[in-house]
Amino acid sequence: MNKVPARSCPLGWRAVARFDHPRWPVSAIVLLAIVASVAACSACGGTSAQQPASLTATSAKTGAPSGGSDPGSAGDLQIELPRPLNPAATPTASTGTASAPAEPTRVLLFGDSGTNDDQQRAVATGMSRHCKAEGCDAAVLVGDIIYPDGLGSADDPMASTHFEDHYRDLGAPVWLALGNHDYHRDPNAWIARYGTQGSRAGKFPAHMPARYYTVQLGAVRLVVLDTNRLDEDQGAWLDAVLREAETRGDRWVVAAGHHPWRSYGMHRHAEPAMAAFYQRHLCGKIDLFVAGHDHDKQLLRGPCDVTLVISGTAGKLRPVGSGDETLFSASSLGWARLEVRGAEGVLTFHAADGSVERRAQLQRRWQR
DSSP states (O other), X not given: OOOOOTTOOOOSHHHHHTTOOTTSOXXXXXXXXXXXXXXXXXXXXXXXXXXXXXXXXXXXXXXXXXXXXXXXXXXXXXXXXXXXXXXXXXXXXXXXXXXXXOOOEEEEEEOSOTTOSHHHHHHHHHHHHHHHHHOOSEEEEOSOOSXXXXXXXXXXXXXXXXXXXXXXXXXXXXXXXXXXXXXXXXXXXXXXXXXXXXXXXXXXXXXXXXXXXXXXXXXXXXXXXXXXXXXXXXXXXXXXXXXXXXHHTXXXXXXXXXXXXXXXXXXXXXXXXXXXXXXXXXXXXXXXXEEOSSSXXXXXXXXXXXXXXXXXXXXXXXXXXXXXXXXEEEOOSEEEEEEEETTEEEXXXXXXXXXXXXXXXXXXXXXX
């Protein structure tokens, strides 16, 4: 019998021939062939396709408060997990071992919350209970964090009374976007307080590293915009971030900002300059755009087939209508939740008590 080369397992008739004795039953021949094959593979280590290394981001992209961040800089840290030294040690379908299912990424989406009244408390309590029961990995607050005028300084006590005290029991970090009310006094106070990932705020895990930034949340690439100042610097930075996401093959890319692209609420659709910014920089590059500003819930099929979400009912309500693009709309306190697992994505809208008002299966951008 030929010697088996290192790191290869030439199974087949050559391996069976040694046991081809005329007086042995066929079953014995087959059994001995299997034993010999397993022994040969154990000796040589076998062959198996390498699984791709997974990427996990551990910090957000930082930028100057003025919007002068370098659009080409590698501001988000990516850690590449080492490949196994012995590829055969990695279970694959070819070895008969089922691979582990993808871990879900669960993100709450809410906005227009900072009223410090019973309505805000009701929604915050519902979200906390939901996270304890269902699990939450992160939350995104899409602006108007504190009514009526945002923060006056990094030490403003309203940061606690109108924001932190309501969400301490979420059990998940909160990523922030600036709303128009958050600009009234000192928008830089948010970055001063939460720009170092909550260190100044003590134990509360809220994050705003810059006016606009990106961060990896499990399987979701989150891109947070400052829709109050959509200037050329932010546009160039956004283009660079989304090019990088496409190059990396990020499965889910979610953009979030305060002002909607399209809406059938009180504020209606984005003004022409804002709509042109969204069209130019987001079309065909993202899976979901999440906004607030209108105090309602909406799910829309927007321009260039982008899925649009409005979740602005964490503290206030207004009436909402519908149009040709509307898939769901409601004027009820609550929040939205995104859960992705591999190529599958599900969006749910929840009432303040946690009950599900609408569930929608999402398609990734290249499936449309």
